Amino acid sequence: MQGRLFQLALFRTQRNFSTEITSKSRCLPCEGIGKTLEKEQVQQLLHKVKGWKVSPDNKQISKDLELSDFMSAIRYFQRIADVAEAEGHHPDLHLTGYNKVRIDLSTHALKGLTENDFIMAMKIDSLGH
Numbered sequence: 001m002q003g004r005l006f007q008l009a010l011f012r013t014q015r016n017f018s019t020e021i022t023s024k025s026r027c028l029p030c031e032g033i034g035k036t037l038e039k040e041q042v043q044q045l046l047h048k049v050k051g052w053k054v055s056p057d058n059k060q061i062s063k064d065l066e067l068s069d070f071m072s073a074i075r076y077f078q079r080i081a082d083v084a085e086a087e088g089h090h091p092d093l094h095l096t097g098y099n100k101v102r103i104d105l106s107t108h109a110l111k112g113l114t115e116n117d118f119i120m121a122m123k124i125d126s127l128g129h
């Protein structure tokens with residue numbers, strides 16, 4: 001197991017944050033990530049996602065949307081849930097006022113933002129709604 005973790009850690013350090021992640025990237029197991037992103041890295045990665053805002057403490061990104069009705073929002077949550085389960089990386093999902101949706105992403109294990117959060121944000125962006 002140690003060998004695989006070392007490989008993952010090595011891969012992480014070699015990956016260039018700004019260019020390599022896309023919506024096709026896969027989330028890494030959180031224990032292989034090591035550390036959270038710096039403010040500058042977050043600012044760089046925010047250019048690659050649509051409509052996401054970073055929290056003042058740099059620990060979370062969020063996106064707000066308004067769906068056409070309640071069941072559209074529920075169906076949208078199910079599609080996000082399918083991706084989150086496949087990636088092993090889960091957003092916080094909020095549904096208020098029957099059709100207003102907020103999606104929060106952070107890496108709970110590290111109490112901050114990692115590339116996994118931006119990979120998930122790109123995948124959620126590509127789902128459409």
Ligand SMILES: C[C@H](O)[C@H](O)[C@H]1CNC2=NC(N)=NC(=O)C2=N1
Pocket residue numbers: 030088089090091105106107108109110
């Ligand atoms: C064991 C399981 O894979 C881990 O607890 C995963 C689950 N989903 C997760 N989702 C998020 N957002 N952060 C995590 O640290 C995380 N860890």
